[in-house]
Amino acid sequence: MGYRAKFRVWRGNANTGALTSYEVDVNEGEVVLDVIHRIQATEAPDLAVRWNCKAGKCGSCSAEVNGIPKLMCMTRMNTFNPEDVVTVSPMRAFPVIRDLVTDVSYNYKKAQEVPVFEGPKDLAPGEYRMQQEDVARSQEFRKCIECFLCQNTCHVIRDHEENKKVFSGPRFLMRIAELDMHPLDTTDRKHMAQDDHGLGYCNITKCCTEVCPEHIKITDNALIPMKERVVDVKYDPVRWLGSTIKRRTS
Amino acid sequence: MERHSYDVVIIGAGGAGMRAAIEAREAGLSVALVSKSMFGKAHTVMAEGGIAAAMANMNSNDGWQVHFRDTMRGSKFHNNWRMAQLHAQESPMRVWELETYGALFDRTKEGKISQRNFGGHEYPRLAHVGDRTGLELIRTLQQRIVGLQQKDKKEFGEYEAKLRVFQECTITELMKDDSGVIAGAFGYWRETGDPIVFDAAAVVLATGGLGKSFKVTSNSWEGTGDGVGLALRAGGTLIDMEFVQFHPTGMVWPLSVKGILVTESVRGEGGVLTNSEGRRFMFDYIPDVFRDKYADTEAEADGWYTDPDNNRRPPELLPRDEVARAINSEVKAGRGSPHGGVFLDVSKRLDAETIKRRLPAMYHQFKELADVDITKEPMEVGPTCHYVMGGIEVEPETTATVGVPGLFAAGEVAAGMHGANRLGGNSLSDLLVFGKRAGAGAAAYINSLSTRPKLSDAAVKIAEQKTFAPLANGGNENPYTIHQELQQVMNDLVGIIRIGTELQDALTKLAELKVRMGKVGVAGGKEYNPGWHLVLDLENMHLVSTSIAKSAITREESRGGHTRDDFQEMDPKWRNKNVACFMADGDVQVKLKDLPMLPADLAALFEQSELKKYLSEEEYAQLPKEVA
Amino acid sequence: MKNGMLSAGRARISERTLRTDKWWLQPFVTFAVLISFVIYSTFRAFENANYYTTPLLSPFYSPCLAVSCVPGSSDLGQPIGSWFMLSPAFLILFIPLGFRMTCYYYRRSYYRSFWLSPPACGVGEPHSKYTGETRAPLILQNAHRYFFYLGLLLNFVLTYDVILAFRNENYEWGHLSVGTLVLFVNASLLWLYSLSCHSCRHALGGRLKHFSKNPVRYKLWTWTSKLNAKHPMYAWISLLWVAFTDFYVRSVSTGFFTNFYIF
Ligand SMILES: Cc1cc2nc3c(=O)[nH]c(=O)nc-3n(C[C@H](O)[C@H](O)[C@H](O)COP(=O)(O)OP(=O)(O)OC[C@H]3O[C@@H](n4cnc5c(N)ncnc54)[C@H](O)[C@@H]3O)c2cc1C
Ligand code: SF4
Ligand code: SF4
Ligand code: FES
Ligand code: FES
Secondary structure, three states: OOEEEEEEEEEEEOOOEEEEEEEEEEOOOOEHHHHHHHHHHHOOOOOOOOOOOOOOOOOOOEEEEOOEEEEHHHOEHHHOOOOOEEEEEOOOOOEEEEOOEEOOHHHHHHHHHOOOOOOOOOOOOOOOOOOHHHHHHHHHHOOOOOOOHHHHHOHHHHOOHHHHHOOOHHHHHHHHHHHHHOOOOOOOOHHHHHHOOOHHHOOOOOHHHHHOOOOOOHHHHHHHHHHHHHHHHHOOHHHHHHHHHHHHHO | OEEEEEEEEEEOOOHHHHHHHHHHHHOOOOEEEEEOOOOOOOHHHHOOOOEEOOOOOOOOOOOHHHHHHHHHHHOOOOOOHHHHHHHHHHHHHHHHHHHHHOOOOOEOOOOOEOEEOOOOOOOOOEEOOOOOHHHHHHHHHHHHHHHHHHHHHHHHOOOOOOEEEEEOEEEEEEEEOOOOOEEEEEEEEOOOOOEEEEEEEEEEEOOOOOHHHOOOEOOOOOOOOHHHHHHHHHOOOEEOOOOEEEEEEEEOOOHHHOOOEOOOHHHHOOOEEEOOOOOOHHHHHOOHHHHHHEOOOHHHHHHHOOOOOOOOEOHHHOOHHHHHHHHHHHHHOOOOOOOOOEEEEOOOOOOHHHHHHHOHHHHHHHHHHHOOOOOOOOEEEEEEEEEEOOEEOEOOOOOEEOOOOOEEEOHHHEOOOOOOOOOOOHHHHHHHHHHHHHHHHHHHHHHHOOOOOOOOHHHHHHHHHHHHHHHHOEOOEOHHHHHHHHHHHHHHHOOOEEOHHHHHHHHHHHHHHHHHHOOEEOOOOOOOOHHHHHHHHHHHHHHHHHHHHHHHHHOOOOEOOEEEOOEOOOOHHHHOEEEEEEEEOOEEEEEEEEOOOOOHHHHOOOOHHHHHHHOOHHHHHHOOOOOO | OOOHHHOOOEOOOOOOOOOOOOOOHHHHHHHHHHHHHHHHHHHHHHHOOOOEEOOEEOHHHOOOOEOOOOOOOOOOOOOEOOOOOOOOHHHHOHHHHHHHHHOHHHHHHHHHHOOOOOOOOOOOOOOOOOOOOOOOOHHHHHHHHHHHHHHHHHHHHHHHHHHHOOEOOOOOEOOOEHHHHHHHHHHHHHHHHHHOOHHHHHHHHHOOOOHHHOHHHHHHHHHHHHHHOOHHHHHHHHHHHHHHHHHHHHHHHOOOOOOOEOO
């Protein structure tokens, strides 16, 4: 079953780098990360790669395989032909540290800027009551393993470094949607989504959804519904009027 | 050299470390939370099944006493009763707290937290979110930490004013002041390889497990037992190191994913174990101590899923050690599956939609890694090294480590709570209960200090030299090869079934490896150099392995996670003996310690006949009359 | 390359993409189909003829509101006077046009295939600046729900057209032709397209915080969510079928083929 595969792995740092060729043994059932580890154990002991669980659960091993953002531990070798050259490069939206390891601190910064869950003040621990149908939407988003592949592939920042200041990326816009749909969250998140986190930059081209290893429907279930919620409070004169009258009368 | 000063440094950002950080910050301390992986990626993220807490949402008969009783039974009465009691009493509140941080568990019809069945738990007790409970736990705590940082930003103008996360930063040494109390920690940044020094009045170890010393393991990369090594070298004591939990169901095929966990919920939801002859073999392996609690016919076992009050539970849900040994025996007897495991099948009891909803991660895992559709076909599973019950000896109330003032430990790295065998779901609750206690313990300790310990430059110098020495080594041994050989030794000679002679062999081999470790060479520089990192981790893995092997030789009986082929029976004389490891003369030494005796009021929770099976005759005779 | 992928600190990889699959195929096909549709529909809107043949009215001209409409084609009367000299198609075409232009799915498609922003995932785009839908004119995309409501009105009209098509050339009821079926399928597809719309999903239940307090709307939402997953498919089929319906009417009208009567 085994064969020798041709690999090109990007090696380098923030200043310089290039794709380096390797020929490596591949056994049945292996994934790209196994092959990278074999290169490390045999030819290049200092090949830098980030990983942790090797089970698709932690979101550490994000990289690009043949140009497509992927988890290396979940990319099976049998998805390639034995004669194909497999190219592995670091995520291209973030600064590279070394080889396949990138600096993803942008994401942690954005995470810090999303105001956290704020429950009702009058409920003590143990008194929370929520129905399954009310938590299901947010639960989908909480499947996120923070691999940041969606952030990496989103052209808003991948192709436009300057947008990193104003755009939090699909992962964190989805986080805002998660909280806005949380049945017990008490903060209004709609203006914040548009004004502070750049929801308007998203042109719903769905690349985030395409690469999400958790198969979360980021665009359809989080970003577009959030855009609709923003329209409710910002761009829909009828609803705006309605809610203003309601507020006046109550 | 980069140098920081904090009240407390918490090493490890898994469930235990994060919960400790939250507690310490809320107690007003300045906190450094250090993790060698990225924030939010710690091993806890992999936990699947759930968090055990007697909230009694599914069955009103549940309560802390029942949970306590199950925990004691699971541990073969070998754990620290006080820890088990605190754990059973406090875990419901710890879970409810998570909801106030924003966690979204699966719900019951009344809108409460839904709870599921798990091996060894009398009632449905595990709060869960599908089969990704660990992720929910990690993310919730992570977001709570961010929340505290947001508060600090309002007050002090900066997110990280009082609580900072140091990610991809590995601690290599603990440092003490001249009087022998903890004064700080030394480490390096993985990204740059630059050194970093922490001055701290207290240190909490929350470094998790040590599965990476074994070849087949469900543990992630960081499970190298660093905390155990750090504590040993700092003068701490380990107990129960011989008790290693082999989870009965890990993947066995393809080879590259061998060991990855198949959650116990598969059995909790109705999965059935069969051998190559199609027989549900678990009925043949019900031990006497459990005979009255488990079904002995398939009809009764099947009936339990719908009517648990009138049927006994299926033997697939026996404690993990029993199931793991049973699978091991079936495979050895030649009744295994094609790739050396047994079959686990849920497709016959649940329809495809239900499987995908209740076990989504398992469905994906098998689909994507093994091309197996678990809604149609059985899985192949076999035992995998999963959890270590042993670890650092701590005080139950404060988690202070025995023998090192200022050092605390919580989570998988600490010992005592689970004794000879851990029940599923009891780890996540352990992390929360004792994580919180560690944070509070450190705060109380710091408040009691009259002066802050001072870190000497000499201590820093020594730590620095030690950490960077491998980079200057010109040896020709490959660290990756040594690691593989170490794992093989542990797997073959210190695995599920142990024999005295093999354990001796293991020690000899470990000694040889130690010599070779002195000759490893590291290629490349200090920036993100996995070769160098491995060399540093190897030292800890070696200490771990030696401790396990030495403890295993010492304990001449079989109990829970420790099975000796040459001493097959559980021996009441050993029940209250902890095998303790400590460092002396540059090597791991072993001694015996007594466990505290169960107090009468807690002993009264058990039937006399049950106590009689575990306690020695003298102990039984000593119990007050009204109990015995 | 003025693209941000070579910003300071990022891996020095000069290729716009390292993808080896046929990533350009999808945007190319999308472009080709959309352009063909635009050309055909523009031609037909200007043609101002061959849109009605008893009892079939082309969806491009329904409702036909101007005095200039051919006899029999104006189901809803002719409120627009003779001052309107253009083709009556222009009176209503802005509705389906606006509806589809602001549709979340079509936006995705034409941003990718026409504006190349991005052409495909992980493929660098050719623009050096990008502000998305944050400012005019693209901020107007937020008006989508209004087009959705207008589109619903049109759907009713087109459904009425189907009913009228249960007649024969002599306006006698109780007949069914292939043309009736073509119109029927057309109206059904447009309903599916509209009811699977994201704005519809939002209005029916998406905007709620507590489904459990609104069980009926939750049911509706669950149902529209199922349709919503197939919205792209409905978008394409309904587009092609509208064009085909018009083509059918035109062909019958020009005598290119006859409308066969089943009974
Ligand atoms: C696949 C799987 C499924 C499981 N399922 C369940 C379940 O359903 N229920 C349950 O109760 N338990 C379960 N467990 C067990 C449970 O997940 C673990 O025991 C628990 O998560 C350990 O948590 P911890 O906080 O002690 O440490 P970990 O989560 O292991 O975290 C350790 C932390 O320490 C850091 N660290 C380690 N060494 C150093 C160092 N030298 N310097 C700096 N940082 C360091 C790491 O980076 C990490 O952040 C499961 C375990 C596995 C492997
Ligand atoms: S859908 Fe929006 S967030 Fe997702 S990749 Fe496209 S532009 Fe980015
Ligand atoms: S949403 Fe999906 S792609 Fe994005 S970080 Fe989470 S898991 Fe990764
Ligand atoms: S290593 Fe954890 S997701 Fe790949
Ligand atoms: S019509 Fe496509 S989303 Fe509304």
